[in-house]
Amino acid sequence: MSVILQSFRRVKNIIFADYKIEYSMINITFPDGSVREYNNGVTSHEIARSISSGLAADIYAATVNGELWDLSRPVNTDSTIRFHKWDDAEAKHAFWHSSAHLMAEALEALWPGTKFGIGPAIENGFYYDVDPGEGKVITDADLPLIEDKMRELAAKNSPIIRTEVTKQEAMDLFTAKGDEYKTELISELEDGTITIYRQGNFTDLCRGPHLPDTSSIKAIKVLSLAGAYWRGDEKRKMMTRIYGITFPKQKMLDEYMVMLEEARKRDHRRIGRELELFAFSPRVGMGLPLWLPRGADMKQRLIDFMTGVLKERGYTMVSTPHIGNVDLYKTSGHFEKYGADSFRPITTPQEGEVFMLKPMNCPHHCEIFNATPHSYRDLPVRMAEFGTVYRYEQSGELHGLTRVRSFTQDDAHHFCRPDQLKEEFKSIIDLVQYIFKIAGFSEFTAQISLRDPENREKYIGSDDNWEKAEQAIIEAAGEKNLVTTVAVGEAAFYGPKLDFMVRDAIGRKWQLGTIQVDYNLPERFGLEYTGSDNQKHQPVMIHRAIFGSMERFVAVLIENTAGRFPIWLTPDQAVILPISEKFNDYAKTVSNLLNNSDIRTLIDDRNEKIGKKIRDNELKRIPYLLVIGEKEVAAGTVSVRKQGEGDRGVMKTEEFISLVKKETEKEIGN
Numbered sequence: 001m002s003v004i005l006q007s008f009r010r011v012k013n014i015i016f017a018d019y020k021i022e023y024s025m026i027n028i029t030f031p032d033g034s035v036r037e038y039n040n041g042v043t044s045h046e047i048a049r050s051i052s053s054g055l056a057a058d059i060y061a062a063t064v065n066g067e068l069w070d071l072s073r074p075v076n077t078d079s080t081i082r083f084h085k086w087d088d089a090e091a092k093h094a095f096w097h098s099s100a101h102l103m104a105e106a107l108e109a110l111w112p113g114t115k116f117g118i119g120p121a122i123e124n125g126f127y128y129d130v131d132p133g134e135g136k137v138i139t140d141a142d143l144p145l146i147e148d149k150m151r152e153l154a155a156k157n158s159p160i161i162r163t164e165v166t167k168q169e170a171m172d173l174f175t176a177k178g179d180e181y182k183t184e185l186i187s188e189l190e191d192g193t194i195t196i197y198r199q200g201n202f203t204d205l206c207r208g209p210h211l212p213d214t215s216s217i218k219a220i221k222v223l224s225l226a227g228a229y230w231r232g233d234e235k236r237k238m239m240t241r242i243y244g245i246t247f248p249k250q251k252m253l254d255e256y257m258v259m260l261e262e263a264r265k266r267d268h269r270r271i272g273r274e275l276e277l278f279a280f281s282p283r284v285g286m287g288l289p290l291w292l293p294r295g296a297d298m299k300q301r302l303i304d305f306m307t308g309v310l311k312e313r314g315y316t317m318v319s320t321p322h323i324g325n326v327d328l329y330k331t332s333g334h335f336e337k338y339g340a341d342s343f344r345p346i347t348t349p350q351e352g353e354v355f356m357l358k359p360m361n362c363p364h365h366c367e368i369f370n371a372t373p374h375s376y377r378d379l380p381v382r383m384a385e386f387g388t389v390y391r392y393e394q395s396g397e398l399h400g401l402t403r404v405r406s407f408t409q410d411d412a413h414h415f416c417r418p419d420q421l422k423e424e425f426k427s428i429i430d431l432v433q434y435i436f437k438i439a440g441f442s443e444f445t446a447q448i449s450l451r452d453p454e455n456r457e458k459y460i461g462s463d464d465n466w467e468k469a470e471q472a473i474i475e476a477a478g479e480k481n482l483v484t485t486v487a488v489g490e491a492a493f494y495g496p497k498l499d500f501m502v503r504d505a506i507g508r509k510w511q512l513g514t515i516q517v518d519y520n521l522p523e524r525f526g527l528e529y530t531g532s533d534n535q536k537h538q539p540v541m542i543h544r545a546i547f548g549s550m551e552r553f554v555a556v557l558i559e560n561t562a563g564r565f566p567i568w569l570t571p572d573q574a575v576i577l578p579i580s581e582k583f584n585d586y587a588k589t590v591s592n593l594l595n596n597s598d599i600r601t602l603i604d605d606r607n608e609k610i611g612k613k614i615r616d617n618e619l620k621r622i623p624y625l626l627v628i629g630e631k632e633v634a635a636g637t638v639s640v641r642k643q644g645e646g647d648r649g650v651m652k653t654e655e656f657i658s659l660v661k662k663e664t665e666k667e668i669g670n
C-alpha cells in the first residue's frame with residue numbers, strides 16, 4: 001500500500017474516532033459565568049448556534065479552556081468557552097490563516113508541484129512563502145489569476161478538516177508530496193503534537209486553528225510579491241512571498257484598500273525624505289538613522305518638552321554611557337537571554353575587558369540607584385533618561401524609523417515601596433494620557449498583561465507580590481478610566497505590565513507606551529532601601545516609556561499627521577513669500593521680527609512666480625505662508641495663508657505673532 005493511502009487510512013480512522021458518538025453530557029461555562037449542558041462532542045460552532053444563528057454567523061474562532069480552537073473541533077470535556085468575533089485578533093488570525101491555505105490551494109491548482117514553506121496570518125492579512133519549482137516564476141501579472149482561483153475555490157464552501165497525525169505519518173505524507181520544506185519543518189516537531197488541515201484537494205501541515213469552511217471568505221485581494229529566504233537564512237533558497245488579504249464582506253475590503261492607499265501617502269519613510277527630517281546611509285550602516293537638521297530640531301523639541309513635563313512630575317534626569325561591561329548584562333540576565341542575538345561584544349587592546357553596546361538602560365539605572373543609600377522616606381525614586389540603545393535586527397526586518405538598530409528611548413525607572421505601586425501606576429497613566437493628548441492621539445486603548453495562573457513557575461517573584469501588583473494595575477487603570485483589555489498569560493516573566501495602543505487618523509493601531517513591573521532586576525542587582533523598621537527592604541522597579549523611542553514616535557507622528565505637525569512641534573512654522581525681488585528687504589524685516597519672537601521662519605526669495613512658491617511650500621507642509629507685495633509693504637502687514645485652509649486675510653506682523661502664540665498655547669498650554 002502506498003504511503004499516502006496508508007496515511008489517509010489512518011487519517012480516516014482518526015476522523016471516525018473524533019466523531020464517535022458519546023452519550024455523556026458536558027458543561028460549558030461562558031465568559032459571564034453562566035453554565036449550559038451540551039452533548040459530549042459538541043462543536044463551538046454548534047454551541048454558538050444554540051444561542052443564536054446571528055452569533056454563529058459572526059464568529060470565526062473560539063478559545064476553549066484557554067486555547068484557541070477551530071469552531072468545528074469537538075469539545076469532549078467540561079470547558080470554558082469564549083467566542084471570537086471579527087474585532088478580536090484571534091478571529092482575524094483564524095480567518096487570514098485559513099485564507100493563506102486557500103491561496104496555497106489555488107497555487108497548487110494553477111501550478112501543480114508548487115512547494116510550500118510557511119504561510120502565516122500577519123497583522124493585516126497573510127502571506128505564503130512558496131517555491132513554484134524549476135522554470136516557473138510567479139510575477140505581478142499572475143496575481144489576478146491567483147485571486148480568481150481563490151474566489152472559485154472559496155465558493156465551493158469546502159470544509160476545513162483538522163486531523164491529528166503522528167510524526168511519521170506527517171513525514172510520509174509530505175515526502176510523497178515531494179515538499180522538502182514541509183518535511184524539514186516536520187523533522188523539528190515533537191511527535192504527538194502534529195496536526196494537518198485539509199480543504200478540497202489541499203493538505204497542509206498546520207497547528208491551526210482554522211475556519212470551519214471557506215464559505216465566509218467573500219472578499220479577496222492578492223496584494224504583492226517579495227523575495228524571502230527560506231527560514232530567513234541568506235544561504236538558503238530564495239522563495240517567493242505572496243501577500244494577500246481577505247474579508248468576510250466586500251465593503252470591508254474596499255475600505256481597507258482606501259486605507260492602504262492613504263497609508264502609502266503617509267509612509268513616514270517618504271515624508272521623512274520629502275521634509276528632510278532623517279536619512280539612512282549605507283556607509284554609516286543599515287538601520288542607523290541620521291537625523292537631518294529639521295528632524296534633529298523636532299526630536300530635540302520633543303525631548304525638551306518631555307523633560308520639562310518630567311521635572312514637574314518629580315523625575316530626576318540621569319545620563320549613562322553607550323556601552324557597559326559584559327558582566328553588567330550577565331548580572332541583569334540580558335546577556336543570557338539576548339546575548340546570542342545581540343551585536344557582538346567589544347574587546348579592548350588590554351585583554352580581559354569585554355563590553356557590550358547598551359541594549360537597554362535598566363541595568364545602568366540599577367547601578368545609579370545602588371550608588372547612593374536610600375531610605376523609605378526618599379521613595380519613590382523616578383529616574384529618567386533619553387538613553388540611546390543598540391539592538392541587532394536582521395537586515396530584512398529593518399523598516400524606516402520603526403525598526404532600527406539604534407534608537408533613543410524616553411526611558412524611565414521608578415523605584416518604589418510595594419505600597420506605592422498603585423500610586424506610581426496612576427501617576428504614569430496620567431502622564432501617558434497627557435502626552436497622548438498633546439501629541440494628538442485622542443483614541444487609545446490599554447492592555448493589562450497578567451501572568452498565567454496555571455503556569456506560576458514560569459514567573460519570578462512571590463505569589464503575594466504578583467497578586468498585589470496585578471491588583472494595583474487593575475485598580476489604577478480603573479481609577480484613571482482607561483479602556484482596557486486583559487491578556488492573561490501575556491505578562492513578562494519578571495512582572496505584569498500595561499501597554500498602550502494608539503489609533504491613528506486612518507484607523508491603524510500602533511503600540512506606543514508601556515509600563516512594566518519588575519521583581520527580577522531589584523533581586524539581581526541587590527537593590528535595597530532602609531525601611532521604617534530600620535531593616536533592609538527590596539524596592540519594586542517599574543520600567544516605563546511613553547514615546548517608546550524617539551524614532552518610533554516620530555514615525556507614528558508622521559504617519560498620523562501626514563507630515564502636518566502641530567504648530568508647536570513643526571520644524572518651520574512660517575515661510576515668507578515675496579511676490580518679487582523688490583520686496584526681499586521687507587521680507588527680511590518681517591522674518592527678523594518673527595524669529596526674534598521665537599517663530600521659526602524661512603524666506604522663499606527664489607525668482608519664481610508666486611503661484612509656484614505657494615505650491616512648493618505647501619508640499620513642505622509649512623503651516624503658515626506669508627505672502628508680501630506692494631500693499632503689504634505699504635501697510636506694514638502680511639497676507640496669511642494657512643496650510644490646508646487657504647486665505648486667512650491680511651494682518652499686522654504683531655497680530656500674526658500673537659495668532660501663532662495663541663495656537664501654540666492651545667496645543668501645549670495647561
Ligand SMILES: [Zn+2]
Pocket residue numbers: 097101119204205206207208
Ligand atoms: Zn496553516
Ligand SMILES: [Zn+2]
Pocket residue numbers: 360361362412413543544
Ligand atoms: Zn527598563
